[in-house]
Amino acid sequence: MKKVSLILVFIVLFVEVASLEAKIYKYVDSEGVIHFTDSPPVSAATVVHETRTTEKPVRVRERRLTKYDYLRIAEEKADRYGLNPELVKSVIEVESAWNPYARSKRGALGLMQLMPETARELGVHDPFDPVANIDGGTRYLKYLIDRFGDLKLALAAYNAGPTVVEKYGKIPPIRETRDYVRRVLVQYQGDSGASSERIYKVILKDGTTMFTNTPFYPDAARSF
Numbered sequence: 001m002k003k004v005s006l007i008l009v010f011i012v013l014f015v016e017v018a019s020l021e022a023k024i025y026k027y028v029d030s031e032g033v034i035h036f037t038d039s040p041p042v043s044a045a046t047v048v049h050e051t052r053t054t055e056k057p058v059r060v061r062e063r064r065l066t067k068y069d070y071l072r073i074a075e076e077k078a079d080r081y082g083l084n085p086e087l088v089k090s091v092i093e094v095e096s097a098w099n100p101y102a103r104s105k106r107g108a109l110g111l112m113q114l115m116p117e118t119a120r121e122l123g124v125h126d127p128f129d130p131v132a133n134i135d136g137g138t139r140y141l142k143y144l145i146d147r148f149g150d151l152k153l154a155l156a157a158y159n160a161g162p163t164v165v166e167k168y169g170k171i172p173p174i175r176e177t178r179d180y181v182r183r184v185l186v187q188y189q190g191d192s193g194a195s196s197e198r199i200y201k202v203i204l205k206d207g208t209t210m211f212t213n214t215p216f217y218p219d220a221a222r223s224f
Contacts (some may be wrong), residue, residue: 033120034065070111071089074088075089088134092111094184094187110127110130112141114133152171161179
């Protein structure tokens with residue numbers, strides 16, 4: 001009877017650990033009782049059964065981001081940096097048509113078409129990462145708007161570079177840049193007169209140069 005009981009105990013233990021990676025040990029205590037356990041309490045214990053799991057790890061498939069996700073990211077970043085979300089969306093629409101892997105002939109990358117050097121300056125390590133790209137592009141657009149004090153000049157600088165805009169003191173006479181500004185504004189607010197409006201160069205009393213489409217300092221303003 002004792003032998004049968006031990007066999008039953010062994011069977012139960014075997015069933016419970018069959019699906020796990022474990023070792024079953026057998027030992028006899030000082031009273032002659034035979035024990036089976038998954039951890040050897042004495043050095044004299046011997047392994048009588050060992051199991052290993054053969055189950056493969058479950059792979060979790062990541063959900064691919066969609067344009068809806070990019071729109072949401074653009075709204076979040078615009079709100080974070082104090083820009084109109086529709087402006088950021090308009091820039092993305094014109095720059096890449098919402099293609100996160102877009103690459104221009106000049107080497108601009110991602111949704112907001114960041115040049116590699118600009119991306120590095122902005123701390124964007126992976127321009128093809130939608131979140132990082134939109135964050136960097138939105139920060140850069142905000143910087144240009146603050147720098148030039150005028151949306152059209154900021155957009156021109158986003159396309160041609162700030163030094164080119166400063167050189168001309170207005171939207172540069174570059175067809176691509178003028179067309180770019182017009183397209184973004186049409187997308188943003190239906191304004192097709194981007195290239196025909198006068199831009200004023202204002203030199204403030206402290207020597208600061210400002211470009212604007214509104215000469216709020218008439219005595220210091222000079223149109224282009």
